Amino acid sequence: MSERGRPRTFDRTAALRRAMDVFWVKGYEGASISDLATAMGINSPSLYAAYGSKEALFLEATDFYSRVEGPDIWLALEEAPTAREAIELFLTRTAKAYSQADRPQGCLITLGALHQDSTSGLICADLRRRRAENHSALQKRLERGVAEGELPIDFDSRAAATFFATVQHGMSIQARDGASCTALMATVAGAMAAWHTLAGVEKA
Amino acid sequence: MSERGRPRTFDRTAALRRAMDVFWVKGYEGASISDLATAMGINSPSLYAAYGSKEALFLEATDFYSRVEGPDIWLALEEAPTAREAIELFLTRTAKAYSQADRPQGCLITLGALHQDSTSGLICADLRRRRAENHSALQKRLERGVAEGELPIDFDSRAAATFFATVQHGMSIQARDGASCTALMATVAGAMAAWHTLAGVEKA
DNA sequence: CCTTTTCTGTGTTGATCGATACATAAATGA
DNA sequence: TCATTTATGTATCGATCAACACAGAAAAGG
Numbered sequence: 001m002s003e004r005g006r007p008r009t010f011d012r013t014a015a016l017r018r019a020m021d022v023f024w025v026k027g028y029e030g031a032s033i034s035d036l037a038t039a040m041g042i043n044s045p046s047l048y049a050a051y052g053s054k055e056a057l058f059l060e061a062t063d064f065y066s067r068v069e070g071p072d073i074w075l076a077l078e079e080a081p082t083a084r085e086a087i088e089l090f091l092t093r094t095a096k097a098y099s100q101a102d103r104p105q106g107c108l109i110t111l112g113a114l115h116q117d118s119t120s121g122l123i124c125a126d127l128r129r130r131r132a133e134n135h136s137a138l139q140k141r142l143e144r145g146v147a148e149g150e151l152p153i154d155f156d157s158r159a160a161a162t163f164f165a166t167v168q169h170g171m172s173i174q175a176r177d178g179a180s181c182t183a184l185m186a187t188v189a190g191a192m193a194a195w196h197t198l199a200g201v202e203k204a
Numbered sequence: 205m206s207e208r209g210r211p212r213t214f215d216r217t218a219a220l221r222r223a224m225d226v227f228w229v230k231g232y233e234g235a236s237i238s239d240l241a242t243a244m245g246i247n248s249p250s251l252y253a254a255y256g257s258k259e260a261l262f263l264e265a266t267d268f269y270s271r272v273e274g275p276d277i278w279l280a281l282e283e284a285p286t287a288r289e290a291i292e293l294f295l296t297r298t299a300k301a302y303s304q305a306d307r308p309q310g311c312l313i314t315l316g317a318l319h320q321d322s323t324s325g326l327i328c329a330d331l332r333r334r335r336a337e338n339h340s341a342l343q344k345r346l347e348r349g350v351a352e353g354e355l356p357i358d359f360d361s362r363a364a365a366t367f368f369a370t371v372q373h374g375m376s377i378q379a380r381d382g383a384s385c386t387a388l389m390a391t392v393a394g395a396m397a398a399w400h401t402l403a404g405v406e407k408a
Numbered sequence: 409c410c411t412t413t414t415c416t417g418t419g420t421t422g423a424t425c426g427a428t429a430c431a432t433a434a435a436t437g438a
Numbered sequence: 439t440c441a442t443t444t445a446t447g448t449a450t451c452g453a454t455c456a457a458c459a460c461a462g463a464a465a466a467g468g
Contacts, residue, residue, distance in 0.1 A: 005414025006464040027319040029233050033456055043417060045458070050415090054456065111318055114380055115231040119456090128381055162378070162387060163394025170374030174366070176318055177332055183366060190367025193401035194394050209444025210434040237426055247447060249428070254445090258426065323426090409468100416463070425454065433446070438439100 012050060015040040017068075019051075020061040024104040028058050028113040028123050058112070058123055065108045066130065073097055077137060083145025084199070087138075087164055088192050094168055095184035098175035106172035109134070135165045151199050160198055167191045216254060219244040221272075223255075224265040228308040232262050232317040232327050262316070262327055269312045270334065277301055281341060287349025288403070291342075291368055292396050298372055299388035302379035310376035313338070339369045355403050364402055371395045 018039045022031045033054060037044045051057040073093045080086035098106050109130050116124035139161035145151040171184055222243045226235045237258060241248045255261040277297045284290035302310050313334045320328035343365035349355040375388055 004412075004466050006416080006466095008415065009464095025319070026321055027233075029231075030319045030321050032454080034454085044456085045418095046416065048457065110377060114315055114318070114377065115229070115234045117230055117234050131377075131381060156390075159390035160394065162383075162390045166374035166378045166391040166394075167371060168374070169377040170370035170372070173314060173318065173335075173373040173377075174370045177335060179366075186360075186363035186366045187370045190364060190370075190398050190402065191394075193398035194396075196401055197397035197399075198394065208436050208442075210436095210446075212445065213434095236424080238424080248426085249448090250446065252427065412465105412467080414463100414465080417461095419458105419460090421456105421458070423455075426452105428449100428451070430449090431447095434444085436441105436443075438441080 008046075008050070010040070010042055010046070013064075015042060015050075016057075016061060016064050019057055020065050020108070021104065023058055023061050023112060024065070024108045027111065029115070029117070055119075055122060059126055062108060062112065062126065062130065069097070069108070074134070074137060077141040083142055083148075083150050084192075084195055086141050086145075087195075088188070090138075091164070091168065091171075091188040091191060092185070094171055095181050095188050098171055099179065099181040099184055105175040105178070107168075110169050110172040111176065131165070131169075134168075135161055138164055155199065163194070163198075164191060212250075212254070214244070214246055214250070217268075219246060219254075220261075220265060220268050223261055224269050224312070225308065227262055227265050227316060228269070228312045231315065232258075233319070233321070259323075259326060263330055266312060266316065266330065266334065273301070273312070278338070278341060281345040287346055287352075287354050288396075288399055290345050290349075291399075292392070294342075295368070295372065295375075295392040295395060296389070298375055299385050299392050302375055303383065303385040303388055309379040309382070311372075314373050314376040315380065335369070335373075338372075339365055342368055359403065367398070367402075368395060 018041070019036050022036050022039045025031075026035065033044050033047065036054075036057065037047050040047065042050075047057065051060060073090060076089035076093050077086045080089045097103075109127055112127055113123045139157050142151065142155070142157035142160050146153060146155050146157060151157075167187060167190075171187055174184060174187065222245070223240050226240050226243045229235075230239065237248050237251065240258075240261065241251050244251065246254075251261065255264060277294060280293035280297050281290045284293045301307075313331055316331055317327045343361050346355065346359070346361035346364050350357060350359050350361060355361075371391060371394075375391055378388060378391065
């Protein structure tokens with residue numbers, strides 16, 4: 001490849017992970033270039049040379065987040081044999097991940113940039129897209145449950161996916177308020193308590 | 205009272221409402237003094253003279269929000285005859301309020317300041333306190349349901365309150381993503397679907 | 409060797425941040 | 439009338455924001 005020129009003296013991926021942590025804790029607006037560069041152990045010109053801009057760095061950091069922090073939670077949908085167990089495992093892993101003491105609480109995709117201003121419009125749109133993808137993944141798993149006969153033919157997979165996705169979003173805020181894993185599991189239990197009704201004769 | 209000196213030329217409460225709208229849309233960090241003063245129709249020195257600081261203005265704006273936007277939703281807990289109807293009415297009014305086209309989507313208390321940095325630590329703490337009060341209001345209403353015999357004696361009011369509060373928080377983010385009232389009602393339906401199980405033999 | 413290419417650190421850019429100094433204007437009390 | 443008090447508008451404060459100019463340093467190709 002291109003190995004011309006002076007080689008980079010820092011690990012690009014390791015620095016990206018540190019940037020992700022800063023964005024995770026402070027959000028897009030709250031994280032300054034100074035904060036980021038300090039945490040990454042580099043100076044701002046190196047940051048711009050390697051990643052382009054604050055916006056580009058955030059997009060790369062969220063993508064990294066999705067690939068590193070996401071799978072543990074979202075693979076639950078494919079690992080569990082039934083839709084019910086898939087949702088329950090998905091929410092349980094969410095509760096654990098969101099309350100881990102050695103990481104920022106809650107989800108970067110959910111909390112990273114909720115207020116779209118002039119500078120972060122692209123950021124907000126990207127996060128919204130990722131949240132929509134998550135909603136779609138839930139819906140597809142539920143539709144599979146319908147196709148496999150686990151759920152009734154008139155089961156509203158879209159509405160149910162909206163419900164479970166919304167519960168997960170709420171858990172991010174609950175985690176930011178300092179909720180323990182046990183407290184988050186109370187929410188999981190509440191959400192799963194809806195299963196019988198949703199999967200049963202809800203149309204009555 | 206004190207009517208000495210030159211009288212104020214703007215309506216203090218009307219300006220506070222405009223400031224509330226700006227904070228509601230942009231959040232605490234995202235709202236600049238310039239944004240606020242422009243929306244309020246005053247210059248920054250008048251802003252500081254009347255409200256003290258950006259922090260103090262935000263605290264006053266959130267208090268105003270609680271007194272003006274809150275009651276419609278939270279009085280549902282006292283207006284409905286049963287705990288079940290109270291929660292359902294509470295969530296239904298939330299769905300309507302969060303999706304109104306002529307207002308910012310979602311809740312100022314929930315979305316106003318999620319990332320505590322050095323400058324907004326007091327802000328975050330105040331919003332957390334308000335969210336805790338909301339949780340407490342839900343829990344009290346559920347406990348009343350237990351006391352009145354509507355709910356079983358071993359009903360976990362605290363866990364259920366956590367669940368419903370978390371659902372409402374999630375609805376704020378859902379609304380920020382552009383969800384319609386109908387879409388929000390899907391979440392309400394999901395949450396209420398949990399009722400039978402939570403109020404029944406959940407300990408099994 | 410020398411040229412080219414790329415990265416690093418220092419220092420700085422114009423813009424914007426939250427917050428005020430200051431002089432003037434408009435009210436009250438004496 | 440005049441001193442006191444408070445509000446207003448202009449203009450600006452130091453600090454920080456995101457981003458970059460520039461020169462020196464470290465590699466490869468020739």
